[in-house]
Amino acid sequence: MMKGDRKYIVMFLLPAAAFMSVFLYYPFFKSLFLSFFRTQGFSTKTYVGLDNYVRMFSDNLLGAATLHTLELMFYVIVFQVGIALFLAVLVDNITWGKGFFRTVFFFPVVISGTAIALLFVLFYNFQFGLLNTILQNFGFSKVNWLSESMALKAVAIPTVWHYVGFYFVLFLTAMSKIPSDFYEAAKLEGITGVKKTFLLTIPLIMSDIKVVITLAITGTMKVFEFIYILTRGANGTEVLGTYIFKKAIVDRNFGYGSTIAIYIVVFGVLLSLLANRLLKRDEITY
Amino acid sequence: MKKSALTIVSLLLVMTMFLAACGGNKPTDGGKASNTPSSTPTETQEPSKEPDPVNLRVFSTFGGTDAAREAFQKALDEFTSANPHVKIENDTMSANDDGFRTKVNTDMTNGNEPDLLFYFIGTDASEIIKSEKVVPLDEVLDADPEWKNGFAPAALEFAKHEDGKTYAIPLTGFFEGLLVNKKIFADNGVELPTDWEKMKAAVSGLKAKGIIPLSGPFDQSHYLLEHFILAAAGSESQNKGLKDAVDPNWAKGLDAMKELYDLGAFPEDAATIDLGMAANYYSEGLAAMVLEGSWAIGGLSDETKANTTVLPFPAVPGGAGTGKDVVGGFGTGFYVSKATYDNAAKKDATIALLKHLTSPATIKNIATANGGTPAAAGVEPEGVTQAVLDGFKMVSEATSVNSPIDSKVTPETFSELRANVQPVVTGKKTGTEAIDAAKKVEDSAK
Known part of the structure; x- marks a missing residue:
């Protein structure tokens, strides 16, 4: 590196660093600061030391919200990533219409989560929802789709569906990068069909799968609108995203809300590290 | 090692710069507030011949699906056509939303106060009252007996804060x-x-x-x-x-x-x-x-x-x-923010707008639209359904x-x-x- 380069490096780093500082580091450190205070609204706050953290560790609702988040995360990793991979394999194997399917599968990602959630309100509604209307037309009795035993699974469906297309496109792009001579060699060896997918395609895009799983984990930590609109966090669907909203915004207790924010960050980082460790493999370069 | 250390140092430098910049916002706002009184040495009620244009922001719940949305917009339009130098930004948010209170509190504490605020009366408002972001309006009420006597005494009584002062001017009540x-x-x-x-x-x-x-x-x-x-x-x-x-x-x-x-x-x-x-x-x-x-x-x-x-x-x-x-009771009312009250250019227009919005005629229109109890004395909303009359009863x-x-x-x-x-x-x-x-x-x- 030339000596003069340093100036340019700093110059080019500045805008991003500034942006990150304002919108990421400053709020983060401010939250850390606030988590040691008992706040009442915006104007009054008193230093309470570790009280908020003590409260956090005895907060049953936070524990429940964590478990619900983990359950949702399980559905997301298995079904969102699974379905995306399945669709990508299918689309990768067809010769024409790739563009069409790519658009169709990607489409839900473009729709706002709130709009999708409202759509599913109309599907699930007990009194006049689409699903119950269909059931009644066939002579069955109505089902409460958002009951205590089913609510989280019912909420998981739009959550999974919303982002399947995004991961699908990531997988498809990764697959298209695999050089065709790999497949030609496989063909000569007599490896085709399902075997080809499992022995060749999936191992070759493993690093992308890892990225997608990390994205899915961090994405689930942020789920909010589906829960908030479909169930309002009732019937065992409270997740971290909705719980922090209730504590910080509805209760106007920003001190405790900040404490939960710190918890979510730590929890999210730990989970991603764990996922990375579990999926550790040698990087493949073509 | 040295290089990366330098990068980190420069990053930290940038961060602190921005931290400082963020912290710097408040003093400028405070400065604005403290500057303005000096420019209002005399309070003249008489409007000057050519009034300077005034922009006012009114933040209320009269938006979206609110039954009184149109009646409220009409009242604002009446005011702006009578006072062409005043421009009003009709800013709204649904009160059903948990975020409404947060929005108001954020605006009030971050120097982004609306000139006229339509907000809850009671504990919800104690924070903005305690931090003196809104002004007591008793003097303004007493200075204009005609306006004050237009209200039903019970409505004004209900709107009083626990310290006995009136910060909010009621519009319609509810049951x-x-x-x-x-x-x-x-x-x-x-x-x-x-x-x-x-x-x-x-x-x-x-x-x-x-x-x-x-x-x-x-x-x-x-x-x-x-x-x-x-x-x-x-x-x-x-x-x-x-x-x-x-x-x-x-x-x-x-x-x-x-x-x-x-x-x-x-x-x-x-x-x-x-x-x-x-x-x-x-x-x-x-x-x-x-x-x-x-x-x-x-x-x-x-x-x-x-x-x-x-x-x-x-x-x-x-x-x-x-x-x-x-x-x-009367759960909501209009508040005048301190920043506006201390701003000579805006004060008179805001008070005039407040008086217009809480005049018997406007109260009647709003009450007719939303079925609320009028805060004005002797006003009967028109075309009220039987259910609302049953409620009044x-x-x-x-x-x-x-x-x-x-x-x-x-x-x-x-x-x-x-x-x-x-x-x-x-x-x-x-x-x-x-x-x-x-x-x-x-x-x-x-």
Whole structure:
């Protein structure tokens, strides 16, 4: 590196660093600061030391919200990533219409989560929802789709569906990068069909799968609108995203809300590290 | 190693720069506020010949689906056409949204105050009053007797803050009550729920016919909690909140909710619906009763509206309620922000706008649109439906008119009560346990 380069490096780093500082580091450190205070609204706050953290560790609702988040995360990793991979394999194997399917599968990602959630309100509604209307037309009795035993699974469906297309496109792009001579060699060896997918395609895009799983984990930590609109966090669907909203915004207790924010960050980082460790493999370069 | 250290140092430098920049916002705002008084050495009521253009921001709840949205916009337009130099930004947000209070508090504390703010009266406003973001308007009221005497004395009395000063100028009041679909009751041969036994009989009778007896959500259980606790604890105890001792009658209110739940009173999906959906069930004739406010009547379907009457929620046996206690009053009003009041360029226009928006004529139009109780003396809203008149009658016969319970306890305590509605009705917790948990939250907020 030339000596003069340093100036340019700093110059080019500045805008991003500034942006990150304002919108990421400053709020983060401010939250850390606030988590040691008992706040009442915006104007009054008193230093309470570790009280908020003590409260956090005895907060049953936070524990429940964590478990619900983990359950949702399980559905997301298995079904969102699974379905995306399945669709990508299918689309990768067809010769024409790739563009069409790519658009169709990607489409839900473009729709706002709130709009999708409202759509599913109309599907699930007990009194006049689409699903119950269909059931009644066939002579069955109505089902409460958002009951205590089913609510989280019912909420998981739009959550999974919303982002399947995004991961699908990531997988498809990764697959298209695999050089065709790999497949030609496989063909000569007599490896085709399902075997080809499992022995060749999936191992070759493993690093992308890892990225997608990390994205899915961090994405689930942020789920909010589906829960908030479909169930309002009732019937065992409270997740971290909705719980922090209730504590910080509805209760106007920003001190405790900040404490939960710190918890979510730590929890999210730990989970991603764990996922990375579990999926550790040698990087493949073509 | 050295290089990376340098990068980190420069990053830190950048970060601190921005931190400093962020912190620097407040002083400039403070500077603005303290600068302005010096430019207003004399207060002249007389407008100058060529008034400078003034831009005002009015933040209110009159937007979206609000019944009075058009009436409010019309009132603003009247003002701007009479005062062409004033431009008004009509900024709105729904009060149903939990974010409304946050938006107001953020704006008020970050130097982004609206000139005129339409906001709640009571504990919700104590923060902005305590931090002197809004000004007391008693002097302004006294300076214009004609304007002051236009109000119903009860309305101004209700709007007074606990320190005895008037910060908010009321527009229309409200009542809450049990909206009852008379036709459903008559068709199914069930008596109207004028007392607790009849309420239970009505719930059982309607449930057997496949009709939702009482539509209400468990999460947004504001109206359920307000009425059940008031009906069990009575006016005096409800108004005390949970600051001192716990009144065992409060728990009776929650237990009464469970009693009705066990009879099948609530919708199957009460745990997950919101207020809008609950009102929708009633409006569509799927439910026979709903606990709602006067503002909801205007939004009902025409058929349901015509069949609706308003009753006070019956007293819970063994409690201190009279069965004629109602929730109501003047829960909202216009506030003038301190920054605007101290700004000579804006003050007169803002006060003039305030007077226009709370003139008997405007109050009448708004009350006609939203079915609220007019805050002006001797004003009768036009074309009011029978249901609203029934509501006015209910209020006039009431033994007490109380502001809602969420204005008596801290927001956290109220959230705790809301969160416990479902556990109580399904039997996971008792009413006493729920109230004790709420009391604990109330105490820790001291």
